[in-house]
Amino acid sequence: MQKSQNFMQVHCDMWTLKMITRRKAIRLLSLSPLVASLLYASKSSPSPRILIIGGGTGAITILTKLSKIFHNPKITIIAPNEKHIYQPGQVYVAAGVYETDEIIKNNSNYIPKDVIWIKDKVKSYAPQMNSITTQDGQTVEYDYLIVATGLEYHYEWIKGLHKEDIGTKNIASVYLNDTDKGTAKGGSSTLKWFESIQEEAKNKDIHILYTMPNTPVKCGAVAQKMAYLTADYLQKHSLSAKLTYTTNSKRLFGLKDVDKRLHLVQKEYLSLQTKFRHNLIEIDTKKKIATYQHKYEIKTGWDPDFQEWESITKKTEIVKMHYDYIHIVPPMSATKDIRESELAVEDGHFKGWLDVDLETLQHSKYPNIFGIGDICGTPLGKTVATVAAQALIIEKNLLSVITKTKLIEKFTGYSVCPIKVAFGKIILVEFDYQGLVENTKMSQLSSESLWKYDLYETKKEYWATLLKGHA
Numbered sequence: 001m002q003k004s005q006n007f008m009q010v011h012c013d014m015w016t017l018k019m020i021t022r023r024k025a026i027r028l029l030s031l032s033p034l035v036a037s038l039l040y041a042s043k044s045s046p047s048p049r050i051l052i053i054g055g056g057t058g059a060i061t062i063l064t065k066l067s068k069i070f071h072n073p074k075i076t077i078i079a080p081n082e083k084h085i086y087q088p089g090q091v092y093v094a095a096g097v098y099e100t101d102e103i104i105k106n107n108s109n110y111i112p113k114d115v116i117w118i119k120d121k122v123k124s125y126a127p128q129m130n131s132i133t134t135q136d137g138q139t140v141e142y143d144y145l146i147v148a149t150g151l152e153y154h155y156e157w158i159k160g161l162h163k164e165d166i167g168t169k170n171i172a173s174v175y176l177n178d179t180d181k182g183t184a185k186g187g188s189s190t191l192k193w194f195e196s197i198q199e200e201a202k203n204k205d206i207h208i209l210y211t212m213p214n215t216p217v218k219c220g221a222v223a224q225k226m227a228y229l230t231a232d233y234l235q236k237h238s239l240s241a242k243l244t245y246t247t248n249s250k251r252l253f254g255l256k257d258v259d260k261r262l263h264l265v266q267k268e269y270l271s272l273q274t275k276f277r278h279n280l281i282e283i284d285t286k287k288k289i290a291t292y293q294h295k296y297e298i299k300t301g302w303d304p305d306f307q308e309w310e311s312i313t314k315k316t317e318i319v320k321m322h323y324d325y326i327h328i329v330p331p332m333s334a335t336k337d338i339r340e341s342e343l344a345v346e347d348g349h350f351k352g353w354l355d356v357d358l359e360t361l362q363h364s365k366y367p368n369i370f371g372i373g374d375i376c377g378t379p380l381g382k383t384v385a386t387v388a389a390q391a392l393i394i395e396k397n398l399l400s401v402i403t404k405t406k407l408i409e410k411f412t413g414y415s416v417c418p419i420k421v422a423f424g425k426i427i428l429v430e431f432d433y434q435g436l437v438e439n440t441k442m443s444q445l446s447s448e449s450l451w452k453y454d455l456y457e458t459k460k461e462y463w464a465t466l467l468k469g470h471a
Contacts, residue, residue: 065395149334213331215333290321412433
């Protein structure tokens with residue numbers, strides 16, 4: 001397939017690295033004299049023991065930042081993966097634009113030589129003792145802990161589906177990878193999946209499903225973007241197919257204005273429909289039948305005076321759909337070590353995720369613990385652009401804790417989602433806890449410029465800017 005026939009979309013990538021980088025001078029100027037003295041302490045000055053858990057984007061980003069702050073750092077990182085995956089690049093492998101080896105590099109390129117690197121995973125946490133235990137039984141003590149363990153995919157939560165099924169039986173998932181081993185098969189297997197769709201659509205009508213689970217996920221618009229790009233490609237090449245996007249949500253996007261724009265986009269594709277409040281619970285890979293739990297409401301007695309329904313009855317039904325091809329976004333959760341620890345949120349929507357303050361990113365119970373990236377139990381923040389923003393917050397708030405000064409830096413919930421609605425067309429969504437963030441440098445670019453930036457620049461900035469601690 002020609003590179004010009006690019007299919008799919010990067011997982012909410014790093015649209016704001018340049019914008020964040022320009023704040024560096026302001027950030028340094030704002031440091032208090034006490035913090036400044038810590039930054040430029042002599043070699044004989046004691047440095048705090050900082051422990052970082054994880055080897056992905058969040059962990060490496062904060063590691064490289066902190067290693068530049070302390071003159072004589074005592075930093076330990078616990079991460080099993082010697083390879084680092086640029087996970088957003090998997091979709092470009094699927095598009096035939098990248099080769100798999102372009103999105104995988106050695107973590108040793110980014111972990112400084114003076115950092116202690118324990119190639120293991122955490123088995124248990126003892127925050128009262130300021131220590132953790134690795135799976136190999138080693139106890140590691142710390143003064144300050146930063147948790148960046150990411151999240152886990154759970155294909156097995158869908159009855160009848162096994163991780164090994166991905167890439168076979170007309171089933172694809174661009175998310176598929178093994179971060180511990182440093183392998184990324186989702187891109188290459190999805191490329192073959194899409195090429196098969198192109199060939200089969202030449203001869204008969206086919207039905208393609210795109211699923212979204214009922215859990216928090218990395219960049220919640222990925223399946224939707226893939227559906228738009230598939231519809232655009234098939235429509236431009238006069239190929240026949242029916243596409244169904246299924247989501248547990250009741251909207252196309254959480255923000256009202258964006259939701260309205262995406263509904264207009266869908267009207268441009270007669271072959272595409274959406275099924276709301278549909279959560280995939282089972283799949284028959286032989287008969288190619290997807291089973292959903294559909295939740296809906298029956299409303300009666302609209303009262304125009306009070307502007308409300310007198311009665312709303314909640315219903316649930318089982319819906320089965322036949323498919324020829326299916327792309328699955330797997331259910332996701334916090335990593336097991338956090339889910340089973342006292343560092344996790346105990347109940348509510350974010351049960352099992354790292355319990356941090358939404359703004360300071362400091363743990364709710366243990367002030368010497370912070371979280372960054374996907375593991376955090378926050379409403380927003382499972383994108384690469386968010387990690388870049390969070391790293392700036394943790395950098396200064398950690399220094400405030402160390403120097404016993406007030407935490408003043410606040411994470412706004414900043415996130416970016418460049419939604420590809422067709423080849424060469426992007427709706428750029430920048431948002432935070434308050435809603436849309438408008439009139440930024442990136443949002444002023446043309447659709448064509450955003451497309452090119454997404455395709456050519458983000459990978460360069462990821463390796464050379466973010467992971468090097470320059471963002």
